[in-house]
Amino acid sequence: MHALQTQSLNLSYGDHLIVRNLNLQIPQGKITVFVGRNGCGKSTLLRSLARLLKPRDGSVLLDGQDIIKLPTKEVAKKMAILPQGPIAPEGLTVFQLVKQGRYPHQNWLQQWSEEDEQIVNKALEETQMKPFAERPVDSLSGGQRQRAWIAMVLAQDTNIILLDEPTTYLDVSHQVEVLDLLYELNQKEQRTIVMVLHDVNLASRYAHHMVAIHEGTVYKQGKPEEIISRDMIRTVFGMECEITADPIFGTPMCIPHGKGRKLKNNKTIKALV
Numbered sequence: 001m002h003a004l005q006t007q008s009l010n011l012s013y014g015d016h017l018i019v020r021n022l023n024l025q026i027p028q029g030k031i032t033v034f035v036g037r038n039g040c041g042k043s044t045l046l047r048s049l050a051r052l053l054k055p056r057d058g059s060v061l062l063d064g065q066d067i068i069k070l071p072t073k074e075v076a077k078k079m080a081i082l083p084q085g086p087i088a089p090e091g092l093t094v095f096q097l098v099k100q101g102r103y104p105h106q107n108w109l110q111q112w113s114e115e116d117e118q119i120v121n122k123a124l125e126e127t128q129m130k131p132f133a134e135r136p137v138d139s140l141s142g143g144q145r146q147r148a149w150i151a152m153v154l155a156q157d158t159n160i161i162l163l164d165e166p167t168t169y170l171d172v173s174h175q176v177e178v179l180d181l182l183y184e185l186n187q188k189e190q191r192t193i194v195m196v197l198h199d200v201n202l203a204s205r206y207a208h209h210m211v212a213i214h215e216g217t218v219y220k221q222g223k224p225e226e227i228i229s230r231d232m233i234r235t236v237f238g239m240e241c242e243i244t245a246d247p248i249f250g251t252p253m254c255i256p257h258g259k260g261r262k263l264k265n266n267k268t269i270k271a272l273v
Helices: 042-049 072-078 094-105 114-126 142-155 172-189 200-206 230-237
Strands: 002-013 016-027 031-035 057-062 079-082 160-164 192-196 209-214 217-222 241-245 252-256
Touching: 002 042, 002 192, 016 042, 016 192, 016 209, 016 217, 031 042, 031 172, 031 200, 042 160, 042 192, 072 079, 072 094, 079 142, 094 114, 094 142, 114 142, 142 160, 142 172, 160 172, 172 192, 172 200, 200 252, 209 230, 217 230, 230 241
Parallel strands: 031 192, 031 209, 079 160, 160 192
Antiparallel strands: 002 016, 002 057, 209 217, 241 252
């Protein structure tokens, strides 16, 4: 079953065609990760899936219906998106930010309710942000800010979550922290998560389904262990590499060629325990 899919999708900015004739299926209840070079169309595709960019031709289907024809609130109740590098208004607290996720569920007859309060508190707890609820968002560390934004997305209470480069500008520990959180949400609640990631090795570790995008179309898609290869990295990223197994998870790990410092006599550094 596919929560989201595209049919002969063409996307453009003005006359410049970015995505062309793309047919894509997003598996329901799984983590899907888009990988590819900068400018290949990953973020553009994600915006189209979220109905933020109207197709030039073709369609995006949400639960089998053309997303362009669906009411905005109906889409917002089924799908949430976290864009790259979101910025909160100065002084806005974490609680105030997260409660904005409930807006699609409210109208002039149904304002803030006890259910809204419970869902916001649950989102804060799931992201471990409850102790920071009264802190201004702009006073938090990078990892904490990203958790606050993810809490807002969770408060929207949708089955599908789209995230555009959620680890950008984060150090490696915060990258793993955020991806671990998303992985746990998927495992516990079977939410469909679609992400754009730059790091192929992290993408391989967390993705159930990977989509390699090259020149505006799908080059390969499937499980990381099925599609990660030297040929794929060469074609999609224009880079030579070696592919080995991640020593902890066993997932494909890309070791890029290039210049760098070599140890004398090819000595191997052993991990200190």
